[in-house]
Amino acid sequence: MANPSAAVDSASPSANSMWGGRFAVGPDEAMERINASIDFDRRFYREDIAASRAHAAMLVAQGIVSVGDGDAIRRGLEQVLQEIESGDFAFSAALEDIHMNVEARLAELIGAAAGRLHTARSRNDQVATDFRLWLRGALDALDGQLRDLQAALIGQAEAEAATVMPGYTHLQAAQPVTFGHHMLAYVEMLGRDRGRLSDCRARVNESPLGAAALAGTSFPIDRQATAAALGFDRPLANSLDAVSARDFAIEFLAAGSILAVHLSRLAEELVLWCSQGFAFVTLSDAFTTGSSIMPQKKNPDAAELVRGKAGRVIGALTTLLVVMKGLPMTYGKDMQEDKEPVFEAVDTLSLCLLAMTGMLRDLKADPAAMAKACGSGFLTATDLADWLVRAVGMPFREAHHVTGRLVKLAEEKKVGLADLSLAEMQAADGRITDDVFSVLTVERAVASRMSFGGTAPERVREAATLARERFL
Ligand code: ARG
Secondary structure, three states, X not given: OOOOOOOOEOOOOOOOOOOHHHOOOOOOHHHHHHHOOHHHHHHHHHHHHHHHHHHHHHHHHXXXXXXXXXXXXXXXXXXXXXXXXXXXXXXXXXXXXHHHHHHHHHXXXXXXXXXXXXXXXXXXHHHHHHHHHHHHHHHHHHHHHHHHHHHHHHHHHHHOOOOEEEEXXXXXXXXXXXXXXXXXXXXXXXXXXXXXXXXXXXXXXXXXXXXXXXXXXXXXXXXXXXXXXXXXXEEOOOXXXXXXXXXXXXXXXXXXXXXXXXXXXXXXXXXXXXXXXOOOEEOOHHHOEOOOOOOOOOEOHHHHHHXXXXXXXXXXXXXXXXXXXXXXXXXXXXXXXXXXXXXXXXXXXXXXXXXXXXXXXXXXXXXXXXHHHHHOOOOOHHHHHHHHHHHHOOOHHHHHHHHHHHHHHHHHHOOOHHHOOHHHHHHHOOOOOHHHHHHOOHXXXXXXXXXXXXXXXXXHHHHHHHHHHHHO
């Protein structure tokens, strides 16, 4: 592992060793500080070195650099990598960024041959290449974490496929559903999140390398070869676009923001469900905290933080959209501001997924509490109306009306619909028979919702099996 917090040495007053040819004096201290990105873009060190290796190998294959110099560059880069990974590398703010830090150290190690590495290349195509490689890896890791969360949700869905709970609209109890069905709703959302990230990956995975500063190069390079060596699908077709496009990062942040919103909705439900008013679930000790003053408390801090951290990801999207808005082609230093929002979003999403997966894996549903919550709120009113349509042949609108009158009566008597007498039912409509009581239990209500995508336990079990095939 690299040592990202190693001190940055910033003591050089002389002109920059990499580009200082026309400069008489070095930068002001504030200039150096505002200009340097090494504190954050050092996260690209692996990708930067991999891209340099691919570039150097191509330069040799094309006869642009000698085999001997190519060997020296390859061995030197290998050593730089080892130094960074072992924490022995002295990062320098005077050298601005990861690209020049690596190249300057290479020059110390192998001498003049290092200067040949930058042939037919610029930091503009370099940084775009590193960024795309890094984001590709991050996308793959996030996909694995999303899959883990889906697995935890599917596990709960299978265990609680027949556990009846109130389903809500307007956060008002609406119709009975099963807890398993509710879990699988999130599996679908996260499945689309994976789809969006995978679509984004396809656009991330194109190579800017060889676009050079902006216009391409007069050297006979082979962009197909470097693209293939780095696992890109193809080289980007236009050199100006290659160095200046950041929509791949914006697209990630947009898809990431949607994911963050989904996670925050689930987090909010956990917060509600473990509150005393609901008490539908218990979160494990491992994902809750106590209060220093109220001994009875078990607070869902992890869920609250997942809910709150969505703000960071959405903020990162806004940041990069504003950075890029109105930028003329091609590269502008503004674009150095592209990395931190993406790092912030990746780190935040990764941690939220980890915490959410742990919470869902450990979560204990309380079927008795959920069943009790189904007892109030006339959850089977729709089933009564549907029965009137089926058994009596009433138009649904009329059935809705008759049911409404019976709900009002039950409300006045402070009883459930099933507790009304047949005589009371028949007072609302003489055609009602004893058979109506068979549809008024919540178990019957969920079992009857056999339509595709519906909440019947049988359907939920099928859907969970299918979800395993589709997503795991
Ligand atoms: N550190 C720079 C960035 O992050 C690298 C590219 C610099 N290019 C340049 N022409 N100064 O964007």
